[in-house]
Amino acid sequence: AQSVAQPEDQVNVAEGNPLTVKCTYSVSGNPYLFWYVQYPNRGLQFLLKYITGDNLVKGSYGFEAEFNKSQTSFHLKKPSALVSDSALYFCAVRDPIKANNLFFGTGTRLTVIP
Amino acid sequence: DAMVIQNPRYQVTQFGKPVTLSCSQTLNHNVMYWYQQKSSQAPKLLFHYYDKDFNNEADTPDNFQSRRPNTSFCFLDIRSPGLGDAAMYLCATSRDLGAGEKLFFGSGTQLSVL
Numbered sequence: 492a493q494s495v496a497q498p499e500d501q502v503n504v505a506e507g508n509p510l511t512v513k514c515t516y517s518v519s520g521n522p523y524l525f526w527y528v529q530y531p532n533r534g535l536q537f538l539l540k541y542i543t544g545d546n547l548v549k550g551s552y553g554f555e556a557e558f559n560k561s562q563t564s565f566h567l568k569k570p571s572a573l574v575s576d577s578a579l580y581f582c583a584v585r586d587p588i589k590a591n592n593l594f595f596g597t598g599t600r601l602t603v604i605p
Numbered sequence: 606d607a608m609v610i611q612n613p614r615y616q617v618t619q620f621g622k623p624v625t626l627s628c629s630q631t632l633n634h635n636v637m638y639w640y641q642q643k644s645s646q647a648p649k650l651l652f653h654y655y656d657k658d659f660n661n662e663a664d665t666p667d668n669f670q671s672r673r674p675n676t677s678f679c680f681l682d683i684r685s686p687g688l689g690d691a692a693m694y695l696c697a698t699s700r701d702l703g704a705g706e707k708l709f710f711g712s713g714t715q716l717s718v719l
Contacts, residue, residue: 523705534611534697534709534712535648540707542704542705581648
């Protein structure tokens with residue numbers, strides 16, 4: 492069965508510092524991995540995805556994520572955090588066999604402190 | 606220029622009183638999804654439509670139904686809401702079914718059951 496774990500409910504980081512939001516996954520086949528962001532009173536927005544190829548994936552707003560197969564992780568990163576990055580971040584995985592269902596983690600609330 | 610629109614933003618209903626949540630899209634996507642998200646939990650897929658084909662998740666209660674009268678609109682009907690159905694309901698679309706497809710979300714409808 493597919494699952495995603497986001498071990499941190501809350502991450503605080505100072506503006507200008509690098510940020511990392513952690514995600515680990517479990518899937519039977521090759522994983523299709525996604526990050527979505529949710530700003531207050533807005534729907535989830537797609538940030539980036541890993542399908543195949545380079546383990547480092549670049550996405551919107553300067554975010555990137557690194558796929559690590561041996562550690563079954565897909566951590567979200569940004570070199571320099573902005574206050575406007577404060578939001579709720581969701582990691583998600585899709586099993587390529589049962590492609591209709593995107594399994595989400597419980598989310599990590601990122602707060603960037605000015 | 607919202608692409609996936611959910612109405613209303615907040616919905617209050619009474620225990621056992623049927624309620625309908627609405628979703629429309631301007632993307633002309635083939636697939637529309639309904640997710641349930643309870644507080645501090647991951648969004649959970651209830652069902653999806655691929656064009657007119659309805660696909661129910663195995664663990665979605667019979668109390669939840671859906672209609673898709675045309676490409677643009679999709680409705681979530683809760684026949685007899687219980688207190689446990691209070692949640693955020695998220696509508697999403699994707700261009701097609703496929704493991705690499707990204708989802709476009711509406712802002713959600715927060716349902717309260719009194």
